[in-house]
Amino acid sequence: MKTFNFFKFGHTSLGLPIHGYRWNHENNSLIKVLVLGGVHGDEPEGIVAAKGLIEYLRNDFNLNLNLTIVPEFNPEGMLLKTRGNSNKVDLNRNLPTKDWSPVAASERYFPGLSAMSEIENSFLVDWIQQEKPDVIYSLHSWKPMLNTNGELPEALEIAKLTGYVIEPDIGYPTPGSLGTYGNVENKIPTLTYEVERDISFDQIIQIHVPALIAGLKCSQNRKKK
DSSP: OEEEEEEEEEEOTTOOEEEEEEEEESOTTSOEEEEEEOSSTTOHHHHHHHHHHHHHHHHOOOOSSEEEEESOSOHHHHHHTOSSOTTOOOGGGOSOOTTOOSOOSSGGGOOOSSTTOSHHHHHHHHHHHHHOOSEEEEEEEESSEEEEESOOHHHHHHHHHHOOEEESSOSSOOTTOHHIIIIIITOOOEEEEEEETTOOHHHIIIIIHHHHHHHHHHHTTSOOO
8 A cells, every 4th residue: 555645844944845745655665765856946957857757656656665755945946046045055065974065166056154054954864864765866957967876777777768978976076965965974875867957848747757767666676775
C-alpha cells in the first residue's frame, strides 16, 4: 500500500511556506529519494521539471521507492527572481560543510554570515538527518550537465535521454553546497541536474520529466545501505 501526502517541508524567514509532496510505501526498507527544485530563485527550469514530475506521478505513481519532492525550496528567491533568498544568501553556499567559507566569489554567491544561517537550510538539514535519503536529486539550470557527487548510475540513464555530459567536477569551487553536504559529509549520492538555461517549459516537460522518471527507476534498484 502506498500513500500520498502534501505537507509543509518548512518556511522562510518571512514566513512563506516551503511545500513538499511525498509518496510513501508501507515498506520502510525501500530506497528513499529527495528531489529538490528551486534552490536558486532565478532558475525556473528546475522548478518546472520538479512540478512536471509531480504532475506525472500524481496520475501514475508506479515506482517502488519512497519519494519526496520539494519543487520550490527558495520561494522568496522565486518571487524576487533572484538567486538568493530575501537575505540575499545563496542557499547552495550556506550548508554546514567542512569547506564552508565566508568568502564569496561574487555578491551573487553570498554564503551568509555563518554556515546554515538561513532557516530554509535548517529545515533541509533536519529533514536529511531524520529521513536519511539514499539519493538526492537537486534540479538547477545552467549549461547542460549532470554533476555527480558520489556513485550515480542514475546519471547514465538520464544522459541516454538528454545527451547531457556527466561531470564529477562542476569546474569551480562550491563551498557549502548540497553536493558536498550530501555526499562528502553524509555519504548520500547527490546529483546536481543542470537543465539547459532558457529552454522552453514545454521542452522541459517533454525531455526532462521522462529523464527524471528514468533516473528514479534506476534509483529504485539501489542496494539499501
